[in-house]
Amino acid sequence: MATITKPQGALVDLTKCIGCRGCQVTCKSWNQRSTKKTQMTGNFTSPGDMNSETYTLVKFIENDKDADVTWDFIKVQCMHCKNPACASACPVGAFTKTPAGPVTYEPEKCIGCRYCMMACPFQIPKYEWDKKYPVVQKCTFCAERIADGMEPACVKTCPPNAIIFGDHDKILAEAERRIKEHPEKYVNHIYGKEEAGGTAWMYLSSVPFDKMGFKAGIPKGPLPDLTWASLSKIPYAVGGLAVILSAIAFIRNRGNSDSAVPPDEKGKEG
Structure with a gap:
């Protein structure tokens, strides 16, 4: 791939996801995150939720379709908002929205206020509660790989090519094309196109997003001004x-x- 000069985006087509967790494993490997023992709770999602050691999580969603139980899968990670609320809420500028798309984090600046965790509409940033010198952790969108002209590790490893990556506008156009050409296959909504003012990560699904566990009711406009107006009163x-x-x-x-x-x-x- 050539050197990145435009904002990048990624599209997850959930109709293609097979729940293999390849993206989750590759993310841990590339970012050198540790693994921990988990317990079976009746759901195959492991670990049960995002944490400071898990930047990407594949969730198993049980749904009913035509009186049958079906399994659907969603890939969860930082959405890398166009106008990130975490960056606007951080009083020390530890978060930066880069021109290429990733929202990066500088732990050496962090003062541990955790305003970013309160500001994020998707509840993504996680704190290292069990560390002596804790910092915030989240998906990096493989910023260093993108800077070197490569695609994110999770995109590269996806066996069914459920994730595509490229210039944001082209990725959005591809999502719109798929819905237009196959209206019977997808719900008429691109999650991430307008949520929180738009995000780098977008999704297509055959099942309504609220039934897939996605955050509902997120404002369409950018959240930074609203977020800071609230947090500044604390x-x-x-x-x-x-x-x-x-x-x-x-x-x-x-x-x-x-x-x-x-x-x-x-x-x-x-």
């Missing part, structure tokens, strides 16, 4: 609460001081 809210608690403590303590003066001594004050 210091003031905390400060206001401190003032209120201090006032309550003052009144309570003053009452205690008054009651500590013997009745026969109160008339002598002043």
